[in-house]
Amino acid sequence: xxxxxxxxxxxxxxxxxxxxxxxxxxxxxxxxxxxxxxxxxxxxxxxxxxxxxxxxxxxxxxxxxxxxxxxxxxxxxxxxxxxxxxxxxxxxxxxxxxxxxxxxxxxxxxxxxxxxxxxxxxxxxxxxxxxxxxxxxxxxxxxxxxxxxxxxxxxxxxxxxxxxxxxxxxxxxxxxxxxxxxxxxxxxxxxxxxxxxxxxxxxxxxxxxx
Numbered sequence: 001x002x003x004x005x006x007x008x009x010x011x012x013x014x015x016x017x018x019x020x021x022x023x024x025x026x027x028x029x030x031x032x033x034x035x036x037x038x039x040x041x042x043x044x045x046x047x048x049x050x051x052x053x054x055x056x057x058x059x060x061x062x063x064x065x066x067x068x069x070x071x072x073x074x075x076x077x078x079x080x081x082x083x084x085x086x087x088x089x090x091x092x093x094x095x096x097x098x099x100x101x102x103x104x105x106x107x108x109x110x111x112x113x114x115x116x117x118x119x120x121x122x123x124x125x126x127x128x129x130x131x132x133x134x135x136x137x138x139x140x141x142x143x144x145x146x147x148x149x150x151x152x153x154x155x156x157x158x159x160x161x162x163x164x165x166x167x168x169x170x171x172x173x174x175x176x177x178x179x180x181x182x183x184x185x186x187x188x189x190x191x192x193x194x195x196x197x198x199x200x201x202x203x204x205x206x207x208x209x210x
Contacts, residue, residue: 007120010086013038013125014038015040015093015113015128017039018073019072019073019163019172020175021037021128022085022087023176024162024182025080026083026183029079031183031187032191035126036086038091039089039091040092042093068172091115091117092116094115099112110158124160125159125160126162127154127161127164128163129164142157160185160186162178163175
């Protein structure tokens with residue numbers, strides 16, 4: 001990734017290196033969009049991150065659902081390894097700051113993601129580990145008030161949600177669908193001339209049906 005005054009620049013920072021994060025990163029990679037995955041959001045500066053430790057996982061359910069999740073996760077990990085996705089399993093985001101256009105040397109990056117290893121400048125942030133109360137608090141700290149549709153409010157400032165913010169933990173297939181939608185939405189902003197508004201086809205990291 002490019003460096004600016006000791007900070008790295010990327011298109012998207014994905015918070016969460018599990019199934020949701022890998023799914024989004026794989027979809028972005030398919031569209032030629034760079035991303036960095038960090039382990040989680042640790043606003044208190046400790047580990048494990050208090051904002052994420054108690055949240056339900058998408059693999060909750062019966063044995064069949066867990067087997068499906070493990071199979072999908074295996075494909076995603078293989079895709080990540082073969083395409084050299086930038087995954088930082090030991091790195092936590094400790095602070096998110098909105099930044100003014102031009103701050104990062106002429107770019108229009110919207111966000112500075114602070115970690116113990118340095119700062120990541122990005123246009124978009126994808127959250128895969130966060131609860132409703134944390135999301136609302138985050139919006140409040142950004143000076144925004146919102147009703148029920150906080151997901152739309154966050155998209156307006158360049159934050160996307162995959163697998164989080166819902167009262168019921170999503171299934172693995174739900175996560176893949178969300179990741180595909182988010183990946184395409186970000187890619188359409190990065191490459192508006194290359195990504196149509198509606199795309200079809202199998203998910204990037206999964207084999208096509210026979």
